Amino acid sequence: MTCHTDHQAASQQKSMVFPEKCGECHPKPLEDFKKSRHSVSWDRMRTQGEFLGIPQEIRTAFCERCHTIQKRCNSCHTSHRFSLKEPRDPEACGSCHLGPDHPHKEMYETSLHGIIYKLTKNPERAPRCVTCHMPGGTHNSSFGIARGPVGTGSIVVDLKEEPIPPEEIQKRRQEMLGVCTQCHSLRFAQEQMENADQVKEEGFNLLEKGKKEIQGIEEKGLVYPPITERPPHPTEGKKLVLADPQLYVGTSHIERLFFTMFKFHNIRVWKSGYHFSPAYTHGHGWEEMQLDLIDIQAEGNRLKELFGKPKK
């Protein structure tokens, strides 16, 4: 009764209990949560091109299962135990933060942080996800993150998608360094972060090379099917979309190669830089990006060779 109110109300909303309800007893966590990107995950999903490109009936099985975190506390505090201990375990975050598009779980597990934690299960020895991203138990999981959401490159935006000023970015970095310096010297922590910044820039530079190649091919009218003969992009209309919100459906093959490069591999390069996993930032990231670039260039050459000749 406390949470579901009554049978009729519960039945209508399939027994869902919204964060506002939990906030009646847990106001501080709710307030923190509202500052985090978790609290916009449903809204952002609804306007995303990739989401709109998926048949409506099956969106629930894909995107919605994780993005529903905006509307429920039991994504992490699973029903009906609502344990505090369980969501602190990296496994709890791992039910969404894994896989090709953002392998946070895999990056963490292959970092020294993750390995030591797995061996000792002792948060005094090595951090878990929550140690860095929810320090002091804050429910603002975007705490200390001085980087923009997926695909926005170097632009850092707030919850309303407005770019935030450099001072704010600097402030967030300092907040995160406060976590690092519990174990590491400030000099060392700063150096690591700056190194990751450099890795990120290099990743995006590489991405630009792939982008240029494809733009050239498109200008020559060699992408198939041509942009004019495709259904319009749900949010961008009839134009070449490279990187976010690019679709993986119904594009040309050369664009599809770029999709893999930006969506799966570039994200590993830079996010693993900040998660300190050389296996992901280099092997699964940078190496793959370089190979993607080779593929894109070779595909571009084949297209020019086969279809680029002037018609006699």
Place this chain on the structure above:
Amino acid sequence: MFKKWSLLFVLFFLLNFPVALWPEEKIGDCLACHQKDTRGIFQSWVNSKHAKAGVDCITCHKSHEEARPKKSTVEPKICAQCHAEKFEQFHMGRHSIAWDRMKEHRQYQTTPDPLKKAFCERCHNIQTKCNSCHTSHSFHAEEAREPESCKKCHTGLAGPHDEMYASSSHGTIYEAEKNLMRAPTCASCHMHKGTHNISLGIIYDSWGNAVDKQGRPLSKEEQERIRKEMAEGVCYQCHIKSLTWERFELADQVKQEARKVLAEAEKVIRDLEAEGILPKGVTLGQSQLYQGTSRIEGLYYRMFQFHNVYTWKGAYHFSADFAHWYGWAHLQMSLIEIKEEARKLRELSKIKKNP
């Protein structure tokens, strides 16, 4: 007086610790060597329930002469002498035809002999041995109930059930809490109440066909009945009825949508076949081989065998990550690649005709 007591003591000892004395007497010949040479096996057995119940080397392996030619394999029918009910249930499930189906498959038949053993047979031999799951020589029931135990075979490209489960809420909660009242293991759903019929409540075979163990199509009513076995027996223990059915129907739709993408890709390849760009007699899908075909068929192989399976099985295992990113997104991207490959093949054939 002392003599009488010591006699009683010896008698008491003999009656209460038969394992400690009798098997050693009975299996003395075995232990003379195997206690040293295969110490691991011996130790596992000593600590097993079998040892406590007086089940020893001879009970299962019969004799040295009999064990040797079959490399000590013990067939399920031997285990059935004591575990008759489990044996019977095992035979109702698909594990009991794993070896036979493997032998019939063209991929197996065309794989070089020494590789067959290292690849296919290592898992498909589950038809002929109970110790695939109840590993030798502990034969633990507890061990076999852990998801790790199923993982040995149900992992990787061809059937990443373990990965799907591990990335579902079921798997993550179980991993964090190790508490069966909180979240199910593989066995909770697929071996409900300890049944060894692992196909209980499953409508589809590995290829996604709704057929029974013999390969006969299941009627709508039979499918309904099987689904109910799973829903009523398993899901309702934690979930409300409406949510349970909604989830199953959603997964059904995902499966259908994946089929549509496959069909579109198949049409592209069949058209090339009809135009004479590909040679006649292209095999796609269930009996398709991954070697010696054209590249475009190879692209379809990945779609059918990997991405399609991740999409629909990921959906029934409630792993959004598998269903979407490893499955659906890759199905779509492979379709793009197949269309592009077809375009190039057509252009090349045009150039060949009019150089």
